[in-house]
Amino acid sequence: MERPAPGKVEDLATLAKLDDQVLLEELKIRYSNHDIYTYVGDILIAVNPYRDLGIYGNEVSGKYFLEKKSANPPHIFAVADTAYQCIVGYGGRIPTNQCILISGESGAGKTESTKLIIKQIIDLCRGNTQLEQQILQVNPLLEAFGNAQTQMNDNSSRFGKYLSNGASCLKREQRLLKSRYEDLINAMDLVGFTDEEQNSMFNIIASILHLGNVTFGFDDHDAAYVQDENGDIKIASKLLGINCEELVGTLTSMVTFTAGEQVKRNYTQQRAEDARDATAKAIYGRMFGWIVNKINQLLAPRCVNLNKKSEIGILDIFGFEHFEKNSFEQACINLANEQLQFFFNQHVFKLEQEEYIKEGIDWNEIKFVDNQPLLNLFLNKPIGVLSLLDEESHFPKGTDASFVDKLNTHFKGNSYYVKSQQTKSTKFTINHYAGKVTYDAENWLEKNRDTLPHGVMEMLQCSSNDLVKLIFRGQITRTGTLALQARKSSSNSLQILMEKMTSASPVFVRCLKPNHVRAPGSFNEKYIKDQLLYTGMLETTKIRREGFAVRPSFTEFVDKYKIILKTKLYGDSLADVNINDDYWLQGRKQIGSEN
Numbered sequence: 001m002e003r004p005a006p007g008k009v010e011d012l013a014t015l016a017k018l019d020d021q022v023l024l025e026e027l028k029i030r031y032s033n034h035d036i037y038t039y040v041g042d043i044l045i046a047v048n049p050y051r052d053l054g055i056y057g058n059e060v061s062g063k064y065f066l067e068k069k070s071a072n073p074p075h076i077f078a079v080a081d082t083a084y085q086c087i088v089g090y091g092g093r094i095p096t097n098q099c100i101l102i103s104g105e106s107g108a109g110k111t112e113s114t115k116l117i118i119k120q121i122i123d124l125c126r127g128n129t130q131l132e133q134q135i136l137q138v139n140p141l142l143e144a145f146g147n148a149q150t151q152m153n154d155n156s157s158r159f160g161k162y163l164s165n166g167a168s169c170l171k172r173e174q175r176l177l178k179s180r181y182e183d184l185i186n187a188m189d190l191v192g193f194t195d196e197e198q199n200s201m202f203n204i205i206a207s208i209l210h211l212g213n214v215t216f217g218f219d220d221h222d223a224a225y226v227q228d229e230n231g232d233i234k235i236a237s238k239l240l241g242i243n244c245e246e247l248v249g250t251l252t253s254m255v256t257f258t259a260g261e262q263v264k265r266n267y268t269q270q271r272a273e274d275a276r277d278a279t280a281k282a283i284y285g286r287m288f289g290w291i292v293n294k295i296n297q298l299l300a301p302r303c304v305n306l307n308k309k310s311e312i313g314i315l316d317i318f319g320f321e322h323f324e325k326n327s328f329e330q331a332c333i334n335l336a337n338e339q340l341q342f343f344f345n346q347h348v349f350k351l352e353q354e355e356y357i358k359e360g361i362d363w364n365e366i367k368f369v370d371n372q373p374l375l376n377l378f379l380n381k382p383i384g385v386l387s388l389l390d391e392e393s394h395f396p397k398g399t400d401a402s403f404v405d406k407l408n409t410h411f412k413g414n415s416y417y418v419k420s421q422q423t424k425s426t427k428f429t430i431n432h433y434a435g436k437v438t439y440d441a442e443n444w445l446e447k448n449r450d451t452l453p454h455g456v457m458e459m460l461q462c463s464s465n466d467l468v469k470l471i472f473r474g475q476i477t478r479t480g481t482l483a484l485q486a487r488k489s490s491s492n493s494l495q496i497l498m499e500k501m502t503s504a505s506p507v508f509v510r511c512l513k514p515n516h517v518r519a520p521g522s523f524n525e526k527y528i529k530d531q532l533l534y535t536g537m538l539e540t541t542k543i544r545r546e547g548f549a550v551r552p553s554f555t556e557f558v559d560k561y562k563i564i565l566k567t568k569l570y571g572d573s574l575a576d577v578n579i580n581d582d583y584w585l586q587g588r589k590q591i592g593s594e595n
Ligand SMILES: Nc1ncnc2c1ncn2[C@@H]1O[C@H](COP(=O)(O)OP(=O)(O)OP(=O)(O)O)[C@@H](O)[C@H]1O
Pocket: 048, 049, 050, 051, 052, 053, 104, 105, 106, 107, 108, 109, 110, 111, 112, 113, 153, 155, 156, 157, 158, 317, 318, 319, 320
């Protein structure tokens, strides 16, 4: 058979020879002919045209209704059509659940593709009811709150979804923003957010913007104070439904109890700025989580037999990112993309080849770059980038530089890791599947800890704004960790105390690897009580004496690991046991430990 002319092959898997060069040449020619879609077997490659090609109208959509894949040119609608046919068992197929995985670097067009797939599936279902209209409105709603402008994409997803510039820019795009705002209101109305909820959401957004304008000065003792020429802090506190003085106090100082006495420690200017930013971030993050949950609640089917539920999953996550300066966020995003790539490799290459071997089929080995070693580099325990970051974040003397030192030592010779040429640099380079990315670990420890400033949670839980109260309700009232190591000999008393404390409802126990524990020692009930007393926890803590549930794995944790315990201590509010490493060390000095 003659090879079709270049650019005319719709499924590149049918070519006798397919390597990177052939693939790229074919895609380039097709793209110049405005053919942005190309198949490679079951995979659809889409090249972002960044302009309206007029290929998504009703007429085109109708061509991809219950058709054979080969009947029409490659198209995103065909992917939706195939998934639809498979899930309903069209043409005598056995109905099977479907999953559509969309991957590509930031700005590649994943979110637009997701929206087109959803639209086509709804059209295939002849969806015309309110629910379908609501589903279509979910995207503009989530994008309004969950997307942001980045260097690579004006409307970049900052979150993943799986179905279950400032003033000058504002002026330039005022009309567009006005119409987007109207779309958002429309979407919120349609999905079912009440006027009251919408008001509260806008109050929260406004409070965050005002909070961002708050600046700090510092006095002769380096203590931060709020400079509030424009009254932003007053407006922010009013919108958040909290007392202004309390907000000022929480952003500029920390009050703790030491041996029953109240001690106030003033923040430095830098720390106050960090407290402001962390507070704004927490409020926004929680509100976004609430929006997602609310949408799920509002759109959940009323009467579905869960056992018979059919599902088309569509995964759209933030794409691979490579900026001039890459930080912790880029590392997390790129790691998520590496995992998707791994999943893809597993399905397309590894499992397929294993199947051939099992069935004795003659085949030529397909070479592909297995990114497992890179995942190991990041995820291995105890020596992986993330574990080492966790370890350094919990180590009182840990710094971003000491973290990078450890990476340089542990990953010397690892072909996926490149140490910076500069001495004392916090930079390092990773060879990702999608290319080399140089990261700067500045602020990584702080970003990884992601702790809320002392007192913020309690303050927001008492807000008179119902939505603020709701999103902070039932959450941790005190942050920190309880660092413990127990020997078998003393684990009994410790276990009993812990079980009493967690009896009301254990939230979660996170265990870290054994070498986190620096000081060997044993603890008894009195020691723990003293620690709690020392940090002021016991004053507010009601320990239930009976009816606790035994955690089967608890002894194991206590015996082997340092544990971080988050526990429900009183009422409806959850509390972390507030002994962090600093406290722990100071506490040992003051109380006198058994070590
Ligand atoms: N099929 C398409 N036709 C025309 N323009 C498109 C198409 N797909 C994407 N675009 C354009 O590219 C921009 C970026 O696309 P999109 O937001 O879908 O990228 P993404 O891969 O989801 O990025 P991120 O990972 O940053 O969220 C869109 O705002 C749109 O302008």
